[in-house]
Amino acid sequence: MTEDTVADKITADLVLTGGTVLTFDAADTESTALAVAGGRVIGLGDVAHLIGPNTRVVDLYGRTVLPGINDSHLHGAWLGALWPGTLMGAGGMGDGAPAPQLTSPAERRAAITKAGDVLAALGITSYTEPGLGPGEDSGQTGCFSTGVLDEYAAMAAEGLLRARVTVLRLFGELDGPSTLADFERGMASRVPATDPRWLDITGVKIFADGIPPMRSAWTHRCYADGSQGHLLVDGTDAAEREANLRKMIDLAHRAGAQIGVHATGDRSIEVTVSAMADAIEAHGHAGRHYLIHGDLVGPDVLARLPGLGIGLNTQPGIAVLTAPWLAAALDEDAAAGAWPLRRALDLGVRVCLSSDAPVIEPDWRRWVAAAAEWMAASPSPELMRHLLRAYTVTPAVQDGAESWKGTLEIGKAADLCVLEANPLDAAPADLPHIGVTLTVVDGRVVFEV
Numbered sequence: 001m002t003e004d005t006v007a008d009k010i011t012a013d014l015v016l017t018g019g020t021v022l023t024f025d026a027a028d029t030e031s032t033a034l035a036v037a038g039g040r041v042i043g044l045g046d047v048a049h050l051i052g053p054n055t056r057v058v059d060l061y062g063r064t065v066l067p068g069i070n071d072s073h074l075h076g077a078w079l080g081a082l083w084p085g086t087l088m089g090a091g092g093m094g095d096g097a098p099a100p101q102l103t104s105p106a107e108r109r110a111a112i113t114k115a116g117d118v119l120a121a122l123g124i125t126s127y128t129e130p131g132l133g134p135g136e137d138s139g140q141t142g143c144f145s146t147g148v149l150d151e152y153a154a155m156a157a158e159g160l161l162r163a164r165v166t167v168l169r170l171f172g173e174l175d176g177p178s179t180l181a182d183f184e185r186g187m188a189s190r191v192p193a194t195d196p197r198w199l200d201i202t203g204v205k206i207f208a209d210g211i212p213p214m215r216s217a218w219t220h221r222c223y224a225d226g227s228q229g230h231l232l233v234d235g236t237d238a239a240e241r242e243a244n245l246r247k248m249i250d251l252a253h254r255a256g257a258q259i260g261v262h263a264t265g266d267r268s269i270e271v272t273v274s275a276m277a278d279a280i281e282a283h284g285h286a287g288r289h290y291l292i293h294g295d296l297v298g299p300d301v302l303a304r305l306p307g308l309g310i311g312l313n314t315q316p317g318i319a320v321l322t323a324p325w326l327a328a329a330l331d332e333d334a335a336a337g338a339w340p341l342r343r344a345l346d347l348g349v350r351v352c353l354s355s356d357a358p359v360i361e362p363d364w365r366r367w368v369a370a371a372a373e374w375m376a377a378s379p380s381p382e383l384m385r386h387l388l389r390a391y392t393v394t395p396a397v398q399d400g401a402e403s404w405k406g407t408l409e410i411g412k413a414a415d416l417c418v419l420e421a422n423p424l425d426a427a428p429a430d431l432p433h434i435g436v437t438l439t440v441v442d443g444r445v446v447f448e449v
Contacts, residue, residue, distance in 0.1 A: 010037045011052035013443055014414075019060025020422050023408040024067050024393050028385065034065055036414040039443040044410060063437060064422040066388065067408050068125025068415030069364050070395035073292060073313050073354035076119075076129050076165065077102060077151075078143035079362065080111030083118055086358045088321060102142035108151040111143070116162030120447035122363055123417025123436040125163050126395065126405065128354075130260060130292065131170035131205040134186060135178060144174050149201070153192035156199040162446045164198055164415070166399050168205035168260050172232070175207060175262075179234040180244040187255055197413075200399065203258030203287065206248055207232045209268040212295055212334070213325035217265030219296060221330050229265055246275040253279035258287035258400070260313070264295040273301050277308055285309060288398050290350070295319075295326070295338050302344055311350035311398055314339055316371035317360045342375040345386055352398050353390040364391050365432040372428035379427035388423060414443040 017033035021044065035043035035050040043050045051057060081100030102108045119127065129152070136144035149169070155161050171186030172178020183206075191201050209232055210216025218229040233248065235241035249272070252259050259276065263269045269291060276289050290311035291297065297312070305312065319339040327335035344351050353371055355362045368387045377383050396406025405413040418438035423431055439447035 010042050010050070012042060012047065012050040012055045013037045014440070014445075015047055015051055015055055015057045016060055016065055016418070017047065017057065019063045019065060019418075021065040021408060022067075022388075022422075022424070024385075024389060025407045025409050034408060034416075036440070036443045039414055041408055041410050041412055041414050044408070058438070060418065064419045065408065066123070066417050066419060066423070067392040067406055068417055068439070068441065069123045069391050070126040070399070070406065071119070071124050071354050071357070071362055071364060071391070072128045072166075072352040072395035072398055073130050073315065074119075074127040074357045074362055075131075075143065075359075076115040076127060077108060077111045077132075077148045078141065079118065079358040080113065080115035081107075081141065081143055082358045083114060086361050088360050099141045100143060102145070102148065105147065105151055105154075108142075108148050109155060112148075112151060112155060113160070113162075116446075119362060120162050120439045120441075121436065122365075123419070123439050123447075124362065124364065125415040125417070125439065125441045126166070126399070127163055128166040128168065128395075128399070130168045131174055132167055133170040134189070135170045135172040135182065136174050139174060144170060150192065152199055153194055156194050161198055163441060164405070165200070166203070167199065167201045168203040168258070169201065170205050172207060175210065177232050177234055178207060178248075180247055183248045184251065187251055187257070197401075197404070200401075202256075202400070203260060204252050205292070206245070206252075206259065206261045208245060208261050208263040208272050209265050211264050211293075212338075213322055213329050215329055217296065218268040219265040219330070220267050221334060223329055228267070231268060231271075242271055245271060246278070249275040250279045250282070253286055253289070254283055256286045259289040260292050261289075262292045264293045266296040266298050266301075269294060269297045270301055273304060273308070273310060276310055277304070280308060288350075288400055290352070290398060293318075296334065297340065299340070299343065302340060302349065303347055305344075306348045306350070309350075311352060311394075312344055313352045313354055313398070314341065314344075315354055315356045315360070315367065316341060316374050317367040318356060319374050320370045321360065339374060341371060342377065350394055350397060351390050352395045353387065354395075363432065365434065369428045369431050377428075379429075381424040384424050384426070384428060384431075387428065414440055416440045
């Protein structure tokens with residue numbers, strides 16, 4: 001579809017002009033104006049001919065337009081139930097506050113709606129709910145249950161979602177055990193019918209292990225108490241646990257599901273990547289599989305990921321905040337080699353940055369700054385582009401949606417945010433001080449200052 005073809009037929013609903021538009025297309029094209037109609041981008045640059053009597057024209061006054069932010073690992077219902085608290089911040093469960101409780105459709109809807117409000121104010125137009133399903137139907141909070149998934153589906157059908165949502169289904173406990181039998185039943189269970197552009201339910205989440213600070217990540221190293229953690233997948237011994245994890249991954253892969261595996265210890269990561277590689281070799285590529293967190297991923301395993309098409313979804317804010325805890329649980333060398341973000345980017349790994357909110361807050365600007373801090377990288381426009389792409393373009397690839405979202409190209413979804421200043425002119429440490437002034441999802445303004 002060409003610009004001329006679109007322009008001949010459509011008058012813009014919304015025009016943003018008088019600023020900088022960072023499209024993040026393959027050529028990193030920059031423009032000065034953007035036009036939107038029918039939920040799509042219809043023009044860039046000279047858009048005056050697209051303005052009609054009913055077009056809303058917004059003068060940017062030098063502000064900058066970015067593709068909408070995609071937080072590719074964020075627990076929306078839990079965020080809405082806990083906010084303004086976070087697990088690791090003031091007012092959250094970490095301060096001894098009671099766990100939130102979502103027990104009714106109305107409570108679930110209110111939590112999802114509140115999360116939508118919070119995220120819209122941050123320029124977030126898409127996010128991934130990483131773990132909803134029957135494994136948590138009797139969970140402590142109700143924030144990850146099948147009921148939450150059903151409420152998302154109902155809200156999507158009613159046009160009430162303020163961001164696009166991707167869901168990974170969960171057939172075990174959040175941060176807890178799972179069984180092969182439950183996983184097999186879950187894979188055969190009903191999936192709500194949805195419009196995948198608003199609610200995409202094509203993936204599954206598996207918890208391979210826990211986290212290093214709690215000494216529950218499965219590692220080659222020994223913790224201070226002499227333990228090494230273990231897989232969370234049920235089994236009578238380590239060999240059976242590993243065999244069952246491999247069967248889960250093979251089953252989901254053969255079903256065409258995307259697989260996101262929470263794996264933080266080097267040993268659990270090795271097994272997970274080996275199992276994914278075996279499934280790919282046996283059955284061909286399917287889904288956009290990825291490691292979640294990947295704290296202690298080793299260099300040899302990291303180097304395999306690009307060739308296998310396996311991504312890495314990591315949270316630099318958690319890395320900066322918890323590195324001292326990891327060092328205390330293992331040692332300083334383990335902490336120094338953890339979360340190898342610079343090496344992953346250099347290798348061409350499909351890296352997504354995310355928040356894991358409400359473990360920490362969902363303000364992506366802080367976590368872009370944290371990524372640069374963790375990498376000890378010198379500020380540059382090139383660095384900022386890499387980090388911003390890990391919150392926009394690459395998550396769209398993780399979602400399997402790069403053909404229609406993630407960049408501001410003609411014909412793609414009009415999901416965008418407007419910042420007070422051009423982030424490419426700023427050091428990452430200064431990004432948290434640049435305000436979000438406008439958020440648009442599917443051509444509709446959902447936040448405005």
